[in-house]
Amino acid sequence: MYCLKGVPAPRMLWSGHTAGWIALLFEHVAVQREVDLGLASPDLGDVMDIVRVLGEALTPNPGAEVPSVTDNVEFLRRRTDALLAAPPSDLQSLPAYQAARAGLDWEAMAGDTPLHADLHEGNLLVSDRGVRLID
Template sequence: MSLDVNPYGPPASGSRVPWERVHPAARAGVEEFLGAPVAEAVTQSGGFSPAAAVRVRAANGRRAFVKAVGPQPNSEAVAIYRAEARNAAGLPPSAPAPRLLTSFEAAGWVVLVFEDVAGRHPATPWRRDELDLVLAAVRRMSAELTPAPIPAPTVGDGFAESFTGWRRLLGEDTTGLDPWALRHLDELAGLESGWAEVAAGDTLLHADLRADNILLADGRVYVVDWPWACVGAAWFDLVCMLPSVGMQGGPPPDELLPDPDPAVTMVLAAVAGYLVRHGRLPAPPGLPTLRPFQRAQGVVALGWLRRRTGWS
C-alpha cells in the first residue's frame, strides 16, 4: 500500500477561503461587530464547503469563529449558509452547539459569527473513549431537542430528493456497481421507498453528523454546522453517522446500533442508496473530496445493510 493512502477514508476537507480573500465588505462587517480590526485570523481545516472558516482575534482581544461564503464557486453554498444562520439562531442553550453571536449579508456574501470554541475534532481513527463521549452526547442532544424547539422541515421533506438512490439507479448505468447491490437492486429500491414514513418523529435532528462536524473541548462535545436541521425520529442521526464512524476506524455500525427494528433497516437502505449513488457522480464545484468521502462511507453502509437484511 502506498504510504500516502489513508486507510481510514479520504479527508473531510474542501477548498477553504483564507481570510484575506473574504470580500472586504464582509470582513468590515465582522470587525465592526467585534469593535476592532482583526489582528489574527487562522483558517480551520475540515468540512467540505468552499468557504472561509476562520478563528479570529480582534485587536481589542475579542475572539470569534467566522464562517463566510460568497456566490462562487458554488452558488448553492449561499442558501446553505442562510439556512444555517436561521437554525443556529434558534437553537436553545441546552443544545450542544456553539452560540451564534450574529449573522449578516454583505456584497453577496453570507457571514456567520460564532463564539470561539477552543476545541478539536475527534481523533481518526476514532478512539473508543472519544467515541463513547460523542455517542452519549448525541443521545442527550436527541432527548434535549424533543420536541423540536424550532420550526424545521420534516426529515421526509428535507431528504425527499436525496434518499432516492436505489430507485434512481434502476434507470441509470450501473456499470461498476457492487455485485450484491446490483443483484438486489429491485429489492433495495422497494426497501428504500418506505423510509420517510418510518423516520417520522418530533426530534430536532442535525442530519449531518460526522467527526468533522464535532468539536471536543474540556470534556464537552459541541456539534457544529446545522444547515440541514430537520424533524424526525430520534435515532435518525445515529443511523446516518455510523457509516462515517466505521469508515474512519471506529467499530462496525452493528456493534454500536444492534437494534433489529425494521424501521432502522429501511432508513439505512435510504442512507446507503444515497451514499452509493452520489459517490458515483461528478464532484460538485468547489468540493473536490466530497465524492470519495461518500464512496468510502457507502462501502460501510452497504456492508451494514447486507448484514441487516441477510440477503445472500
C-alpha cells in the same frame, strides 16, 4: 436561528447580513484533537450524548419551516440502496453497512424532532470542554 440551552455547541455571539452575505460569529473553541468515530473510539459516548441532547432540545421541532426527516434523508436511503446493491470491491465493513441499512426503521423517523443528517468528524471537535458540535 435557535439558541438551544445545554447543547454542546459554540454559542453564536452575533449575526448580520449585507449585500447578500450572511456573517455569523461564534465563540472560540480551542481544539485539542479531531473526533474519532471509529467503532472502538472513546469519543462515541460523548457523540451519542450530543445526539440525545439535540433530540431532547429539538422536540417538539422549534422550526415549522424545517423539512421532515424523511424528506431530508430520502436521497441518503436511495444512495445507500444503490451502493449496497452493487458495492465496490474495496468497500470496507460491508456487513456493518448492510446491518445498519437492514435496521433502518423508516416509519420510526417520522415525528416532530429534526435530524442532523450529516453528523461526521468534520463537524465535531474535541475541546477542553468535551466534544462540541460545530455544524
